[in-house]
Amino acid sequence: MSAETTIAETMIAETMIAETMIAETGNAHQDKSESGENFEPRIVGFLCNWCSYAGADKAGLAQVPYPPNVRVVKFMCSGRMDPQFVLQCYENGADGVLILACHFGDCHYKEGNFRATQRHRMLLHLLKQEGIEEARCRFDYVSAGEGDKFVQVVTEMTEAIRQLGPLHKRFIPKPKGDS
Amino acid sequence: MSDAEMKIGVYFCKCGTIIADKIDPEKVAKEVCTLPGVAYCKSCDYLCAEEGKAFLEQDLKDEKPDRVVISACSPRDYEQAFRECMGAAGINPYLMQMVNVREQVAWVTADAEQAVQKTVHYIRGAARRVSLQVPLEEKEIEVCPDVLVVGAGPAGLKAAMALAASGRKVILVEKTPVLGGLPQRYEELFPNLECAPCMLEPLQAEIFQSKNIEILTLSEVAEVVGYCGNFNVKIRRAPRYVDAVKCIGCGECVNPCPVSTPNEFNCDLDQRKAMAFALKGGLPNAPFIDMKACLRGKGEDCTICRTACPVEGTVLFDDQEKILARNVGAIILAVGASLYDCSAFPNLAYGTAGDVYTSLEFERLLSASGPTGGQLLTRAGTPPRSVAILHCVGSLDEHHISYCSGVCCQYAFKFNQLVHHKVPDAKIFHFYRELVTPGKEECGLFARAMAHPHAQFIRYGNLAELKVEAANGTNRLRYSEAGAEREVEADMVVLCPAIVPSESSKRLAAMVDTALDRFGFFEELHGRGDAGQSKIKGIFLAGTCQSPKDIQGSMNQGMAAAGYVLSQLATGKKLKIDPVTAQVREDACSGCQVCRGVCPYKAIAFDLDQQVSVVNALLCHGCGTCVAACPSGAMEGNHFTAAQISAEIEGILQ
Numbered sequence: 157m158s159a160e161t162t163i164a165e166t167m168i169a170e171t172m173i174a175e176t177m178i179a180e181t182g183n184a185h186q187d188k189s190e191s192g193e194n195f196e197p198r199i200v201g202f203l204c205n206w207c208s209y210a211g212a213d214k215a216g217l218a219q220v221p222y223p224p225n226v227r228v229v230k231f232m233c234s235g236r237m238d239p240q241f242v243l244q245c246y247e248n249g250a251d252g253v254l255i256l257a258c259h260f261g262d263c264h265y266k267e268g269n270f271r272a273t274q275r276h277r278m279l280l281h282l283l284k285q286e287g288i289e290e291a292r293c294r295f296d297y298v299s300a301g302e303g304d305k306f307v308q309v310v311t312e313m314t315e316a317i318r319q320l321g322p323l324h325k326r327f328i329p330k331p332k333g334d335s
Numbered sequence: 336m337s338d339a340e341m342k343i344g345v346y347f348c349k350c351g352t353i354i355a356d357k358i359d360p361e362k363v364a365k366e367v368c369t370l371p372g373v374a375y376c377k378s379c380d381y382l383c384a385e386e387g388k389a390f391l392e393q394d395l396k397d398e399k400p401d402r403v404v405i406s407a408c409s410p411r412d413y414e415q416a417f418r419e420c421m422g423a424a425g426i427n428p429y430l431m432q433m434v435n436v437r438e439q440v441a442w443v444t445a446d447a448e449q450a451v452q453k454t455v456h457y458i459r460g461a462a463r464r465v466s467l468q469v470p471l472e473e474k475e476i477e478v479c480p481d482v483l484v485v486g487a488g489p490a491g492l493k494a495a496m497a498l499a500a501s502g503r504k505v506i507l508v509e510k511t512p513v514l515g516g517l518p519q520r521y522e523e524l525f526p527n528l529e530c531a532p533c534m535l536e537p538l539q540a541e542i543f544q545s546k547n548i549e550i551l552t553l554s555e556v557a558e559v560v561g562y563c564g565n566f567n568v569k570i571r572r573a574p575r576y577v578d579a580v581k582c583i584g585c586g587e588c589v590n591p592c593p594v595s596t597p598n599e600f601n602c603d604l605d606q607r608k609a610m611a612f613a614l615k616g617g618l619p620n621a622p623f624i625d626m627k628a629c630l631r632g633k634g635e636d637c638t639i640c641r642t643a644c645p646v647e648g649t650v651l652f653d654d655q656e657k658i659l660a661r662n663v664g665a666i667i668l669a670v671g672a673s674l675y676d677c678s679a680f681p682n683l684a685y686g687t688a689g690d691v692y693t694s695l696e697f698e699r700l701l702s703a704s705g706p707t708g709g710q711l712l713t714r715a716g717t718p719p720r721s722v723a724i725l726h727c728v729g730s731l732d733e734h735h736i737s738y739c740s741g742v743c744c745q746y747a748f749k750f751n752q753l754v755h756h757k758v759p760d761a762k763i764f765h766f767y768r769e770l771v772t773p774g775k776e777e778c779g780l781f782a783r784a785m786a787h788p789h790a791q792f793i794r795y796g797n798l799a800e801l802k803v804e805a806a807n808g809t810n811r812l813r814y815s816e817a818g819a820e821r822e823v824e825a826d827m828v829v830l831c832p833a834i835v836p837s838e839s840s841k842r843l844a845a846m847v848d849t850a851l852d853r854f855g856f857f858e859e860l861h862g863r864g865d866a867g868q869s870k871i872k873g874i875f876l877a878g879t880c881q882s883p884k885d886i887q888g889s890m891n892q893g894m895a896a897a898g899y900v901l902s903q904l905a906t907g908k909k910l911k912i913d914p915v916t917a918q919v920r921e922d923a924c925s926g927c928q929v930c931r932g933v934c935p936y937k938a939i940a941f942d943l944d945q946q947v948s949v950v951n952a953l954l955c956h957g958c959g960t961c962v963a964a965c966p967s968g969a970m971e972g973n974h975f976t977a978a979q980i981s982a983e984i985e986g987i988l989q
Contacts, residue, residue: 228435235933236962238963248985
């Protein structure tokens, strides 16, 4: 099926784009103006069940402390990450959102992480329009074995948001809900 | 039920002192008890221990909470156990939410106060979420225990045999007239020169005599509808024109046949009759009529074979194509692989020079049942004075096939040994890019080839720089070594091409909606953990259609596929369906079908009458990708609904 080949090829291309973006967003520690003395960033981490959540558990087994600023919400797959949830986080007072997925080729559900990268890219465009820094919405890959990387990403993210300061902006659109 | 009316019970596991030392349970309980709906917060030393679970079950029975939050270790460890406690206490297991404070708070938070606060945030999020959780039921469906095995090579035969031995009914579909697959064409096998017929024929005989296996040769799968547990399959069976049950396999009909035609079972290296046996020793031991070659196919009224047949009613000129319908619960795909097309290398002169062969053709030349009766002869009819074996033809080459097929070196060293047996004086040249012989027995033939007095190993960097030319009844091989142009003469040239997916893979993949990988092999559920299973439930993979492999690997995977079927579709047991799946709210569905495009499992169908998407819960793996993709919020992920996640976000950020 040629459609599958196309997806595989696109996935490789997406990885490269996503990695470039990660490099860019990771370095975006520019604006220090708003950071208060006792500012503790509030960050929501969306983790997929099979890789990144297990990676976070690995970090726990190592019993090495890391910043407590990331509060985890578990999905079965990063593909469940509806951009609305990210917007809601900012709405509800988060200063940053971290989306962690399986590495390409490792997704338990084949290509959910690929969908997540597409949605993350769309989100970055949207956030830019709202004047929200890219660094406040970081996408990265953490495997079930990468406890160290989880700690590193959480530490970097916390520091990056600390530098940026609190997010005062509030979104007008309410997240979709059906309750 | 509003939050105020809802009774939420919180259980805080202290994990002995492991959690309690880092997170003060009393401080947590004090804050948690003020949360809306939380009726109580109880702590326990070890909730996962037998006493802990007994306490939980009894307390749930006594307290009768509407919802439960368990703050303990990672749900990856004990969520299932606690769900069982819920069930035993008469509460739906999906009305519980776990909070992972051991791995993700206690062990990783330096400051005790921050640890307490983080725990409270998590419990608040979980309490909000759980109040919106709804009871979910595991559905069970009846399944058909019968199994369709497509392909009767080593993998398919082994799978069919294992399933039949456990009492399953198996439908074994094979497109050629005989069982055995490609190894039926080999005389001896690496690594120990075992006799291939001795290995395959008893297995075939067992299959043939099994009352549980329906063998359909000259047959192909024409249609598959349904899903795991209940596939309706249509099989197209081409006419054999010989009643294989009545036929006694005497072969009296073959010799008198007046028509000769190229023998594809010997790679067209000799001729066969229009009435012919496919391969000697292969079962069923009955010939077939090639109607394209037969005089009757050309409108003539020849009856020579029927007249020669000693058993009346065996030759059936009016035999016709049949479409057979079968119902099965699982399908094992074992359709094998092909060889890379050597004509892609004009410099190797395959198909143009007289004595350039593929490895499969060479196998036939070495076989006692082959065109030369097992004598190694050139087309001129003389034993070769020299044989050049070209390894890695197309393999490890970014312009052709990037991977290593893993078996070619081993059969090349087998060829080395067999050439030595048949023509002891013959020189043997091994032209190779890389040499690969993994495995505990596989280096034996390699060592013999290396030690062989007439064998020479020549490494090449680029196959395109190797030139084969026919010259004076032999072949001249020109190559460069250390910058110098060199050449050798070889009466026979054997090409060892990369193993590539077979033509039928593409057709079957489209039919059963399973994916092919970037090379065209069937894509496995997991490369290491579940290579015998496709991404589509109920469709299993065995042999070289999944990846290049040797006979041992194929047979092992055949057994593995049988094991998957036996464990996943156990006879007498219903198939359980995990309730954590996607679900369409039909009133909200706009019929855009975006969900269908993103589903990796082809689990979403489209109802043309209602113009809405429909999720097949049996095929859905519950990833939620379609839920996030749905532009109208009509797709809902059970246990991960937008409202539940939204409530959790609200709770943890409060």
